[in-house]
Amino acid sequence: MRIFLDTANIDQIRQAAKLGIVSGVTTNPSLVSKEATADYETMTKTICSIVSGSVSVEVLAEDTESMIKEARIKASWAPNVTIKIPATAAGLEAISALSKENIEINMTLCFSLNQALLGALAGATYVSPFVGRLDDVGHDGMQLVKEIVDVFKHYQLSTQVIAASIRHPLHCVAAAKAGAHIATVPYNVLMQMINHPLTDVGISRFLADWRKVSPQ
Ligand code: G3P
Numbered sequence: 001m002r003i004f005l006d007t008a009n010i011d012q013i014r015q016a017a018k019l020g021i022v023s024g025v026t027t028n029p030s031l032v033s034k035e036a037t038a039d040y041e042t043m044t045k046t047i048c049s050i051v052s053g054s055v056s057v058e059v060l061a062e063d064t065e066s067m068i069k070e071a072r073i074k075a076s077w078a079p080n081v082t083i084k085i086p087a088t089a090a091g092l093e094a095i096s097a098l099s100k101e102n103i104e105i106n107m108t109l110c111f112s113l114n115q116a117l118l119g120a121l122a123g124a125t126y127v128s129p130f131v132g133r134l135d136d137v138g139h140d141g142m143q144l145v146k147e148i149v150d151v152f153k154h155y156q157l158s159t160q161v162i163a164a165s166i167r168h169p170l171h172c173v174a175a176a177k178a179g180a181h182i183a184t185v186p187y188n189v190l191m192q193m194i195n196h197p198l199t200d201v202g203i204s205r206f207l208a209d210w211r212k213v214s215p216q
């Protein structure tokens with residue numbers, strides 16, 4: 001399973017990119033609006049200069065024609081831009097058109113197996129089931145990830161599954177076990193994936209023991 005970073009915060013992206021384990025970034029209008037400068041174009045170009053993999057940028061238009069126009073403009077911002085389009089009828093029509101132009105699409109706001117299947121048939125490169133938001137309303141978000149992965153495998157669909165709306169490290173463990181191709185994780189969750197108290201204790205003990213035989 002690959003790891004994408006789910007943020008529009010440039011400092012966080014720079015820090016995470018240094019680790020060499022992040023292969024993409026996903027943004028959305030809410031994440032962009034949290035940053036001091038909500039200039040989506042400048043922000044996207046900066047992110048694309050830091051991360052060479054897929055950088056998802058969401059369209060804001062709601063009808064097909066406007067989505068297509070907006071997607072073409074946003075896709076021209078950098079070669080590694082992936083366009084995020086929601087799982088609606090207008091969105092599916094736009095995905096079908098844009099995928100024929102070789103524009104990478106991440107179908108977002110996916111909450112059902114049917115939506116995921118239709119996104120794949122429309123030619124989306126990725127579909128993003130929102131795990132945390134399903135959990136929030138009492139549905140098992142990770143079960144949906146697993147079902148999508150199984151169905152895509154069964155029908156040999158090449159669309160990749162991004163486990164999105166990840167809220168904590170156990171979501172990452174479950175996404176990996178469910179066979180998600182990618183988990184897109186907030187920066188704090190990435191740090192939680194790394195940290196383990198026993199690693200810290202182990203380092204302290206090793207250093208303390210070493211100092212006993214090798215006084216400075
Ligand atoms: O990747 C989608 C993500 O940004 C949504 O997360 O926590 O707002 O449900 P959340």
